[in-house]
Amino acid sequence: MKILVTGGAGFIGSHLVEKLSKEREVIVYDNFSSGKKEFLDGINCEIIKGSILDLEKLKEAAKDVEIIYHLAADPDVRKSYYEPIKNFEIDAKGTLNVLEAARINDVKKFVFSSSSVVYGIAEIPTPEEAPIKPISNYGAAKASSENYMMSYSNLYGINCLSLRYANIIGPKSTHGIIFDFYHKLLKNPNELEILGDGTQKKSYLHVKDCVDATVFTAEKLNKKYDVFNVGSEEQISVKGIAELIVNELGLSNVKFKFTGGKIGWPGDIPQMLLSIKKLKSLGWAPKYNIKEAIIDTLNYLRDKK
Numbered sequence: 001m002k003i004l005v006t007g008g009a010g011f012i013g014s015h016l017v018e019k020l021s022k023e024r025e026v027i028v029y030d031n032f033s034s035g036k037k038e039f040l041d042g043i044n045c046e047i048i049k050g051s052i053l054d055l056e057k058l059k060e061a062a063k064d065v066e067i068i069y070h071l072a073a074d075p076d077v078r079k080s081y082y083e084p085i086k087n088f089e090i091d092a093k094g095t096l097n098v099l100e101a102a103r104i105n106d107v108k109k110f111v112f113s114s115s116s117v118v119y120g121i122a123e124i125p126t127p128e129e130a131p132i133k134p135i136s137n138y139g140a141a142k143a144s145s146e147n148y149m150m151s152y153s154n155l156y157g158i159n160c161l162s163l164r165y166a167n168i169i170g171p172k173s174t175h176g177i178i179f180d181f182y183h184k185l186l187k188n189p190n191e192l193e194i195l196g197d198g199t200q201k202k203s204y205l206h207v208k209d210c211v212d213a214t215v216f217t218a219e220k221l222n223k224k225y226d227v228f229n230v231g232s233e234e235q236i237s238v239k240g241i242a243e244l245i246v247n248e249l250g251l252s253n254v255k256f257k258f259t260g261g262k263i264g265w266p267g268d269i270p271q272m273l274l275s276i277k278k279l280k281s282l283g284w285a286p287k288y289n290i291k292e293a294i295i296d297t298l299n300y301l302r303d304k305k
């Protein structure tokens with residue numbers, strides 16, 4: 001039986017496919033909107049170019065599949081503010097389509113890349129039991145996907161797992177704060193625009209730890225429906241990241257230009273730290289600390305230049 005990875009050509013997806021393909025037959029289903037063919041170079045997998053909005057193609061792709069890892073999405077919170085319907089189509093309806101393909105093909109397990117943003121403004125560290133109160137359209141779409149997983153697991157007996165990721169960073173990053181700061185500094189090494197007042201504090205996890213936890217929890221899944229936070233136990237401020245990057249790049253006298261306010265964009269969550277007690281109780285812990293994860297991301301971007 002095969003494994004299907006939607007969004008398998010993306011940043012996290014390609015790392016996941018690399019890991020899974022060492023032991024299993026893997027099919028990547030991706031429309032390559034942000035995913036890249038070269039991310040799968042040298043990885044043994046079948047590639048199907050298609051959209052998760054194309055239910056017929058998805059149904060075909062999910063034949064003889066035992067597990068679906070569903071990562072395909074538009075992960076841009078900022079864009080979801082300006083394009084709520086488009087975001088809903090991909091991030092909510094797209095998930096329902098993938099669930100439907102799973103149901104029709106009698107797929108046993110469905111693993112979903114959800115996000116810390118489903119909690120909105122929450123207690124710190126945020127446990128899985130915290131209320132779901134999204135404050136962005138992207139968060140609302142992820143929460144809605146989780147709700148459909150609950151109903152599908154109940155109605156059709158597919159074991160579903162929702163993984164609420166913290167901010168994921170590492171090699172092959174194509175978006176996010178490290179990517180943004182690095183490219184801004186490349187353009188102008190004298191000044192760095194920082195969205196908000198720089199005090200926003202968040203938790204970051206290395207992509208290798210993220211895929212490790214994803215496969216680890218998927219293999220352990222024995223409930224109809226389960227949820228895990230996937231993150232690290234450290235936080236760093238936005239200004240702290242800027243200082244670390246400036247230092248690593250050997251720059252001096254960089255002027256930080258703050259756009260002001262407690263948040264960087266509409267729907268931004270100024271404080272994020274997930275409780276990973278539940279994950280740790282299974283015997284899992286991240287291998288990289290935040291600083292190592294940031295430097296690894298930066299080194300990848302520098303090598304690629």
Ligand SMILES: NC(=O)c1ccc[n+]([C@@H]2O[C@H](COP(=O)([O-])OP(=O)(O)OC[C@H]3O[C@@H](n4cnc5c(N)ncnc54)[C@H](O)[C@@H]3O)[C@@H](O)[C@H]2O)c1
Pocket residue numbers: 006007008009010011012013029030031032033034035036050051052053070071072073074075090094113114115116164165166167168169174176
């Ligand atoms: N990167 C993070 O910090 C983070 C945090 C929390 C959750 N997530 C979730 O993890 C998943 C992967 O995120 P990522 O950071 O690797 O982003 P990414 O943009 O690199 O990956 C998304 C992949 O989905 C594909 N895709 C987009 N729309 C599609 C469609 N309509 N049909 C088929 N494929 C489509 C893209 O081409 C890309 O390969 C997403 O679901 C995202 O919401 C990411």
